Amino acid sequence: MKKKSLLILLVFLLVFLPTRVYAADGKSYDYDGYTYNYWWNAVESPAAFQLDTVIDEADMGGIKVQGFNDVATSEDGHIFLVDTLESRVNITDQNGSFIKSLKVIRDADNKIVIDESGAQLVFNAPEGVFYQEKNKELYIADTGAERIVVLDGSDYTLKRVIKKPENMAGVSEFRPSKIVVDSADRIYVVVQSSYEGIIELNPDGTFSRYFGVNSPSVNFLDYFWKSISSDRQKEQMKKTFAPAFNNVALDSDGFVYAVTFDAAAEHMVFRLNSGGKNVLREEGNTFVIGDIHKMNRNEQSQFVDVAVKDYGTYAVLDKYKGRIFLYDFDGQLLNAFGSLGKTKGSFSMPTGITWSGDNLVVTDSALKCAYILKPTDFGKAALQASKSYYYGDWDEALVQFDNILKLNANYEVAYVGIGKNYLMKDDYKKAMYYFKLGNNREFYSKAYNGHRGEVLQDNFGIIAVIFLAFISLILYTEVRYHKKESGHK
């Protein structure tokens, strides 16, 4: 009797205790993820990342933090965080433990550098930072002082200072905000609200050109009024400027990724080739615009930063809804997660994002902290699948896609990936099955073409017989008809 009541109690506990178990280490934070399906409906999905570590003032060894505005990482695991209001660059290791804070620049002999006016060389409201692996150099966009400071990547002593180039053309002010340096040492500088494009500097610091075209989307009504108005009227009208780029990143092939959150821009994310043309692939269910708002254009996502993995998977950070969107190199949305708020794990004014290995580092200027986000099981599988797929490692990709489908059966990207794998092996029936689940009509058609060819080939005898029978039937009726006609005469 006692046993029975115990059993009932056990069942009762199992049923009514909360079944959703959170990681109990006290630092993880679960996000709710989603993707968009073929019909642009949001579909729930596990989030690809979870919060691992919060880096805030408590970790900074007594240094005040007023909000981080940009972040960069190096391959050996250092994280560089820019604090604009405090005019500091704080350096931590990959787990968020404090290493060093930079404010006053010293030279190789450990002496404080004096600039030409006799004052100490001190950061003045820097907004951007970039670590170049090739030369092991740390580039800091010292916005307030209108210069770029280049430091040595190991002991952080001054290497050189890049000021406004004398041969610079155009009307843009030289207030470097965000910065990347490619493997040929060309420096790409973003100046906020400059409509001329990204400034490209030669390795020696001279001006090369404005880079990248960001075309405004033209409103038909404006176009109509402009086309019928006189020159004097046109002078009175508001000018349409090319939208400004807001942030840049670099991928492993040397292409510059840029983002904008200007509402007038036609595209939001750019992959610029050496000619400055946008070559971003947008082959997914949706365009690379973040959230889809079928009704209201003003509610579109506002991207403040982009981080690119070496296999072309990139994450963009949206400040409007505090979301991170993860796209693969084809422009397919892998996952979206995150929200605005004041609590741990949510964002208030997100400013920068970058990869640190497979982790993401996100900075927030209003919450005065940076998050290290760690991929979840789903995220690991998604990244791994994306990587294997990019490098053509098909068997590995198939395994990972299968893993993903066990965690998230709504994931169209995985179905399409598996389908492509079977299509390569000429297993058309299976490929068709998966393409149908993944809602990919283009590849379904390719698989069906193969399948139809096989069916026709296998049943060629029967089809030929039917065809011949049909022809002879027509011939027979024609002959009989003519015989009848001539008989009447």
Add this chain to the structure above:
Amino acid sequence: MKNKILKEQLHYLKYAMFHPFDGFYEIKYRGKGSALIASVILILYGIMQCVSYQYTGFVMNMNAIFQMNSVSIFISALSVFLLFTVSNWTITTLFNGKGNMRDIYIVLGYSVVPMLLLNGLTVFISNFVITEEIIILRSLQGIGVVWFVFILLAGLCIIHEYSFAVNIKTLLATAVAAFIIVFLGILFFSLMERMYYFVMSVAQEMVRRIN
């Protein structure tokens, strides 16, 4: 006897498809048409819209089948024809058209037949095509639409005893009339809704005061 009449009516249905001018002349002035057959055709057309939503081959079918609503597809397919019948009748009575509502309805029903058949054919074949061959099926559908428009124009010319130019003018007027009908309909329903809520709130207020 009844069988024979039906057979004759079906014969004229086929005749009107290929010889619309003569066919519709016979239908109007010798009573060879049937509103029943026209109704059956329109209902079949509504069903065909549902069928094509669901059973068009995957390569051509962009519809979200899991959220299909066959009733709304059926009604929205047929309401266009009903709206056309009513608005065309209102206009042509003003413009000395000789056709009555029944004639317009029959012309409309009969002229849908080629579109209906070609749509059916397209839905069937679409299950066996790849992306590159879609354009063939689209042109097949296009032929159906052109055929439908041609028969409709010819039929309306005959039953109203219009010249082609007047026919086009009345059709434009028909579009305006249809727009007005829809506008009035929406106005009416929204007013009715407001009135309903007004009466309801007055009633509620009264009930509360009395209690």
